[in-house]
Amino acid sequence: MGLLEKYAGDDLFELIDQVAKAEKLDEGHELLRSALETYGLEHVVYLAVNLPSEKRDRPLVAMTYSAEWQKHYAQRDYVDIDPVVKAGIGGILPVDWETLDRKHPTVKKFFGEAQEFKVGAQGISVPVRGRHGEFALFSVTSDLSPPEWSRLKQHLMRDLMLLAYNFHSFALKAEQIEDGDDYRDKLSFRESECLRWTAMGKSAWDTGQIMGVSERTVKFHLENARGKLHAMNTTHAVSKAISLNLIALY
Amino acid sequence: MHQLRRKVFHERMGWDVTVIRQWEIDGFDVFDPLYLLSVDHNDRVVGSLRLLPTTGFTMINDVFSDLLPDGKPIHSPLIWESSRFSVDHEADVPIGPNGISRATAELGLAMNQIGMGLGLSHIVTVYDAIVHRTLRKARCAGEPIGAPKRVGGTLAYAVFYEVSAETERATRAASGIYGPVLEDDMEVGLQKVA
Numbered sequence: 464m465g466l467l468e469k470y471a472g473d474d475l476f477e478l479i480d481q482v483a484k485a486e487k488l489d490e491g492h493e494l495l496r497s498a499l500e501t502y503g504l505e506h507v508v509y510l511a512v513n514l515p516s517e518k519r520d521r522p523l524v525a526m527t528y529s530a531e532w533q534k535h536y537a538q539r540d541y542v543d544i545d546p547v548v549k550a551g552i553g554g555i556l557p558v559d560w561e562t563l564d565r566k567h568p569t570v571k572k573f574f575g576e577a578q579e580f581k582v583g584a585q586g587i588s589v590p591v592r593g594r595h596g597e598f599a600l601f602s603v604t605s606d607l608s609p610p611e612w613s614r615l616k617q618h619l620m621r622d623l624m625l626l627a628y629n630f631h632s633f634a635l636k637a638e639q640i641e642d643g644d645d646y647r648d649k650l651s652f653r654e655s656e657c658l659r660w661t662a663m664g665k666s667a668w669d670t671g672q673i674m675g676v677s678e679r680t681v682k683f684h685l686e687n688a689r690g691k692l693h694a695m696n697t698t699h700a701v702s703k704a705i706s707l708n709l710i711a712l713y
Numbered sequence: 714m715h716q717l718r719r720k721v722f723h724e725r726m727g728w729d730v731t732v733i734r735q736w737e738i739d740g741f742d743v744f745d746p747l748y749l750l751s752v753d754h755n756d757r758v759v760g761s762l763r764l765l766p767t768t769g770f771t772m773i774n775d776v777f778s779d780l781l782p783d784g785k786p787i788h789s790p791l792i793w794e795s796s797r798f799s800v801d802h803e804a805d806v807p808i809g810p811n812g813i814s815r816a817t818a819e820l821g822l823a824m825n826q827i828g829m830g831l832g833l834s835h836i837v838t839v840y841d842a843i844v845h846r847t848l849r850k851a852r853c854a855g856e857p858i859g860a861p862k863r864v865g866g867t868l869a870y871a872v873f874y875e876v877s878a879e880t881e882r883a884t885r886a887a888s889g890i891y892g893p894v895l896e897d898d899m900e901v902g903l904q905k906v907a
Binding site: 484535553554555556557574591592596620621623624625649650652653654677678679680682683687688690691713 | 718743744746747764765766767768769771781782783785786787789790791792827830831832833835851858873875902
């Protein structure tokens with residue numbers, strides 16, 4: 464079972480929408496953290512570099528870590544040596560903190576200190592790429608035992624990929640960076656059609672029959688529409704499309 | 714890999730690509746893509762492809778949008794793009810009952826396995842009619858997203874693949890490859906992140 468499936472459907476949509484409505488990055492973080500704690504996760508950390516805002520030459524960082532660790536981290540310019548940032552920023556694959564090489568003394572010291580400040584024994588960071596050439600890293604940490612953590616991770620990946628991306632979209636909005644998101648403009652006719660039939664209770668197979676395409680094609684259109692609407696799943700996408708007046712139910 | 718890409722896209726297909734010091738390299742290589750390489754026993758690169766998430770810049774959205782329905786982009790954190798798929802015809806070996814090549818099958822299996830580890834739903838790609846025909850014969854073609862169109866000298870298809878156990882099963886059946894395709898390190902790494 465995925466992390467978010469455990470979260471009852473409506474609560475989850477509400478949480479994501481609440482995060483999207485939060486005005487400051489930290490508020491969004493707090494919302495996410497309190498939700499994630501239920502699943503044995505300790506902290507949520509978000510970092511973005513190369514954002515198009517003129518006033519920003521330092522990375523945009525928001526985290527739920529203790530004020531002491533944040534201060535310590537900032538004072539020592541740890542963002543420049545943080546091995547998680549280094550590993551995450553050079554690629555598109557998620558980075559499990561366990562796989563990082565900790566032999567180097569600076570890195571060893573860094574993780575030692577992080578532990579003292581109760582950052583969490585385990586962590587995973589998901590890179591996000593956006594349309595401004597920017598780069599973000601969304602991390603969660605945990606104090607679960609290694610076997611429990613490894614089990615949780617397996618169920619967590621897809622949800623984390625979705626959360627990371629949706630949180631990044633929210634961060635852009637909080638920073639007043641134009642997302643270029645006019646949903647009406649971005650959905651293709653076929654995608655809206657698939658959403659509309661789904662809203663009317665048709666399965667992907669039914670919809671395929673009606674539209675004269677394969678069930679697989681319907682599923683692909685629905686996934687693409689879900690992505691563009693920043694929704695967590697198809698049901699959420701349908702409810703967003705209805706509330707945004709993108710599909711008419713008649 | 715960049716030399717193989719030069720051989721395939723510049724020399725064989727005659728596309729208008731940039732070649733610098735024998736390397737074919739383009740603007741998408743700067744976005745730190747994930748490259749998959751198929752190597753032979755002498756560690757020579759026989760096939761390669763490049764993966765990028767569709768939330769950033771991709772060829773399908775930023776170069777080939779004419780191939781998409783209503784020209785609308787593909788955009789989801791669960792859909793990645795594969796591009797610059799290349800195999801070395803001289804070094805690659807056809808295997809399986811339908812003549813799919815080893816490098817092609819390995820790259821397809823690796824892409825699907827990585828996608829499953831990350832929880833991706835689909836991989837999209839643009840390829841030409843010749844590749845489509847070969848893959849269709851092997852029952853490994855992607856599903857077209859829109860109607861194929863002429864781009865430059867060739868007929869181009871935008872297609873999607875489902876990331877699934879079913880895709881793996883079909884590719885294994887078509888190629889007869891039943892062993893692991895990712896290097897040990899990679900396999901361990903993925904299990905850790907997945």
